[in-house]
Amino acid sequence: MATLSRTQPSDSLVAVVSGGASGIGAAAAAALIARGVRVAALDLDSGQVAAPAVGIACDVSDDASVRAAVDEVVARFGRIDIVVNNAGIAAQGDVSANDDDEWRRVLDVNVIGMVRLARAALPHLRKSPAAAIVNTCSSFALTGVPRRVLYSTSKGAVHAMTLAMAADHVREGIRVNAVAPGAVDTPWIQRMLARTPDPEAARDALNDRHPLGRTARPEEVGEAIAYLATPASSATTGTVLSVDGGIHTLRL
Structure with missing residues (x-):
């Protein structure tokens, strides 16, 4: 069993961040780099990864692509200490809206x-x-939201998977945690709002759903990820940290 150390110097650590070219993934990469962690950002569009993170092309739906990307990280850096599993896609609609192929995708x-x-x-x-x-x-x-059944199902699986992985690997010295954002002001949210009849009214309504009165910024979620990923949180495993403006727990 590896021994965790709160004092492990961050500048000796190497992180892999999937979906690292934009949004939450890019913010997590930046937060880790600010702590001295060396970062390989995996993305379909690796050319958009911001330096000093190293962009590596990767399609997480292809096992060979993932294994090749991991091998490239190890060839470049000699090690992997942190995995940020961030790549993901969205889906809208009730249970009748998405066909089998979309569920599988x-x-x-x-x-x-x-x-x-x-x-x-x-x-x-x-x-x-x-x-x-x-x-x-x-x-x-954690919360029932209209027209998000497929996306919610996928993230419910991530919640359960996080806890099960944490139990499997805690005695090996591998901590497993998750962040659970609410709406985050990412390019995807901006595109979704732009498709509505009144984007400003839609943004106001989205902000109002959050007790804090606004959506989260990617940087706020990135900081939470960096905290959970680095030795500052060395006593924390099996935790799902909400970064959601209180939408899950508060009723105002």
């Missing part, structure tokens, strides 16, 4: 994609003195 990326990356990185995490996995979950896993 979303679950393949949002759930099995995380399995593929964690599985490929696991032999390297077992060698780390400060190993951590952080999965991007969602407040939709």
Whole structure:
């Protein structure tokens, strides 16, 4: 069993962040880099990854692509200490809205994609003195929201998977946690609002659903991920940290 150390220097650690070119993934990469962690950002569009993170092309729905990306990270950096499972896609509609192929596609990326990356990185995490996995979950896993049944199902699976993985690997010194954001002001949310008849009114309504009065910024979720991923949280495992403006727990 590896020994976790709160004092493990962050500048010796290497993180892999999937979906790292934009949104929450890019914010998590930046927060980790600010703590001295070296970051490989995996993305379909790796050319959009901001330096000093290293962009590596990866399709999390393809096991060979994931394994090749992990091998490239190890070839470049010599180790992997942190996995941030962030790549994901959205879906809208009630239970009648999405056909079988769409269900398979979303679950393949949002759930099995995380399995593929964690599985490929696991032999390297077992060698780390400060190993951590952080999965991007969602407040939709915890709260019923209209027209999000497929997406909510995928994130409910991520919630359960996080707890089960934490139990499996805690004695190996690998911590597994998740963040559960509410709505986050990412490019996807901006595109969704732009498609509504009145984008400003839609944004106001979205903000009003959050007790804090606004959606989260990607940087706020990125900071939460970086905390859970680094030795500052070395006593924390099996936790799903809400970063949702109080939408799950508060009723005003």
